Amino acid sequence: MAPPSADMEAILRRALDHSAEALSGFLGTKLARAADVQLSRHRLADLPVLCGPEETPVAGVFLEVQGDLHGYLLLVIPAEEARDMESKLLAVAGTEDPEGTGELADSALGELGNVVGSAFLNELADRFHLSVTPSPPQVARDMVGALLSTLAGALAVEERTELPVVRTELVSDVSRLAAYLLWIPGGTDWNRLEAMA
C-alpha cells in the first residue's frame, strides 16, 4: 500500500486533532497526539497486537461506521486510566459510581468514545461531503487482544486478509493517559478517499 498523499495525511491529522480536542474538552485536560498519523497496512493476523501486549487490560469503545463510509473505530484506554476518566466524568455530572464498573461508568465511557469518534468522522464527512453515521457506542472491558481478535474475526468473515489501519496515540500533558484511536476503513473506503483528497 502506498503511503497516504500529503493531502490525505493532512486531513487525517486534522480529524485526529479534532478527536484529541473533543477528548480534552470532555476531561478538562490538554491532550495531544503523541505521534503523527500512522497509516499502515497490516496482515489480519497482526491486528490483535497493534495496541500492545494482547493480555493488557483495557476499556474499549467500539463504533461501527455506517453511511457513505464503512468500517470500525475503536478507542482503547488502559483499564486503570479509564477508571480515572470515568470518575472525573461522573464527578462533573454530579453522579457517583465508586466501583467504576457499573452501568453509569459504561455510559460515561461510551459517551466519551462517541464524542471522540464522531469528531474524527465529522471531519472526514465535512471534508469529503459524505454522510457518515457512527453506531451507538459499545463498551467492553477486557484484554486488548480479545477485542482486536474479535474485530479480526469480523474482518475475516469479509475475507479481508490485509487492511489499512489509521492509528494515533493520545497523550495527556498532566497525567499518563495513553489512549489509542484506531480506524479500520471499509473494504474500498481508503482508495475512494485517497482519490477524492
Add this chain to the structure above:
Amino acid sequence: MRRVSLGLGEYRAGKAGAEQWFIYGLGSCVGLILCDPTRQVSAMAHVVLPEKGRSLSGEPAKYADTAVPFLLEQMERLGAERSSVYAQMAGGARMLAISGLGDIGGRNAAALRETLAEHGIPLVAERVGGTQGRTLRWDLSTGRAVVSRVGAPDEILTPQQYVYGEVPVYGRSASR
C-alpha cells in the same frame, strides 16, 4: 520452558517437552487442543471462523471444519492414535455486537463440537461463550491446559484423569 504464542489461524503440533503454547486474548476465536495422552502427542489451533466455505485461504487451522482433520493428520504423523485422542477448547465469547456477524463465537464453538463428533473425538472440557476474553495455555510437559481471564483466578481446564502423569504411557507402565 519455551513459550510459543499462536496467532490467528496458526497451529502447533508436537510431542511432550519443555514447552508451553499460548493463545492470548481469545475473543470470538476458539483455542482448540487435541491430545493423545498415552503417546503424549498434542496439537493446538487458533480457530477464527466456523467454516472454510469457498475461501481460497491455505490456512486449515483457521476454520473449525478443517482444523480438526488437519490437526489429527499432523498428530498421526507424530505417532498419535486417533482412538486415544481427546479434545478441549476455550474462547468463543460474544464481546462485541457487530452488524451482520451474529454470534460468531458461538458458531465457532458449535462448528467445532460438530466436527469433533464427526471424527469421533470426545470433547472432555470447554470454557466457551459469555462476554469475556480468555487466554489459553497448554503445557506440553504436563498435558495440562489453563484458562485465564481478566480479574479472575486461573482455571485448570484439563480434567485430572487426562493429565500426563495420570495416564498410562504407551509402551511402559503408568508413571504415578
